Amino acid sequence: MKRRDYGQYCGLARALELVGERWALLIVRDLAVRPHRYTDLLDGLPGIPTNVLSTRLKELEQSGIVERRVAPAPQRGVLYTLTSVGRELEPAIFALGRWGAAHTGEPRPGEIVTPESLIMNLRGVFNAEAAAGVTATWEVRAPDLVVHLAVTDGKLEAGVGPAPGEPDLAIAFQPDGLPSYWELTRAAKCGLVELSGRRELLNTFLHLFAIPQPA
Known part of the structure; x- marks a missing residue:
């Protein structure tokens, strides 16, 4: 596949040449959460042809956005991870995610929610300014999906799976x-959630991770 060339000396045009191809930003999104094996990416991106995934990974590697690393023991094989250049894309991904969140509407047939997409949505809507002085840990549980969120004086750490320790x-x-964060928010506001721990932190959660409204 030949990469698109816009023929313009423009930062946006150059960015689209590097990450504007179909599936590229979703690969970056998943790698922004944690390193992945090739098969992990394939499982988390249903619908992506194997040849397209291979091509996108190769293009992102050539652009210095993604790199391969040997999986640490006792694991084996190769992990794909973002480079420091790739990490610089995170604010742009969050901004696009916030903008898209306000225009998503109802789920379309065949759409899914992955732990990585849920985490990136929550990171994208996180209000760091409102979180100043807040220190707390949340664990969100749905069937076949668990993620954790830890806020320490305005800084957020989020990951797939249970919290490292007992969540607040x-x-x-x-x-x-x-199991989207829209559905989570709706269930929480309607009292359709089960809470374990400091119940008052539910309102804090809803405040810090408020869903953006369309203009």
């Missing part, structure tokens, strides 16, 4: 549809 508040919900 665990939030469990049974979504009517996809």
Whole structure:
């Protein structure tokens, strides 16, 4: 596949040449959460043809956005991870995610929610200014999906799976549809969640991770 060339000396045009191809930004999104094996990326991006994934990874490597690393023991094989250049894309991804969140609407047939997409959505809407002085850990649980969020004086760390220690508040919900953060927020506001821990932190969670509204 030949990479698109816009023929313009422009930062936006150059960015689109590097990460504007189909699936490229979603690969970057997943790698921004944690390193992945090739098969992990394939599983987390249903619908991506194997040849397209291989091509995108090769292009992102050539651009210095993604690199390969040997998996640490006792694991084996190769992990794909973002380089420091790739990490610089995170603010742009968050901004696009916030903008898109306000225009998403109802889920379309066949759409899914992955732990990586949920984490990146939560990171994208996180209000760091409102979180100043807040230190707390949340664990969000849905069927087949668990993520954790830790805020330390305005700084957020988020990851797939249970919290490293006992969370200050665990939030469990049974979504009517996809386990998206829209569904989580709706369930929390309607009292349709199970809480374990400091219950007052639910309102803090809803305040810090508020869903953006369309203009």
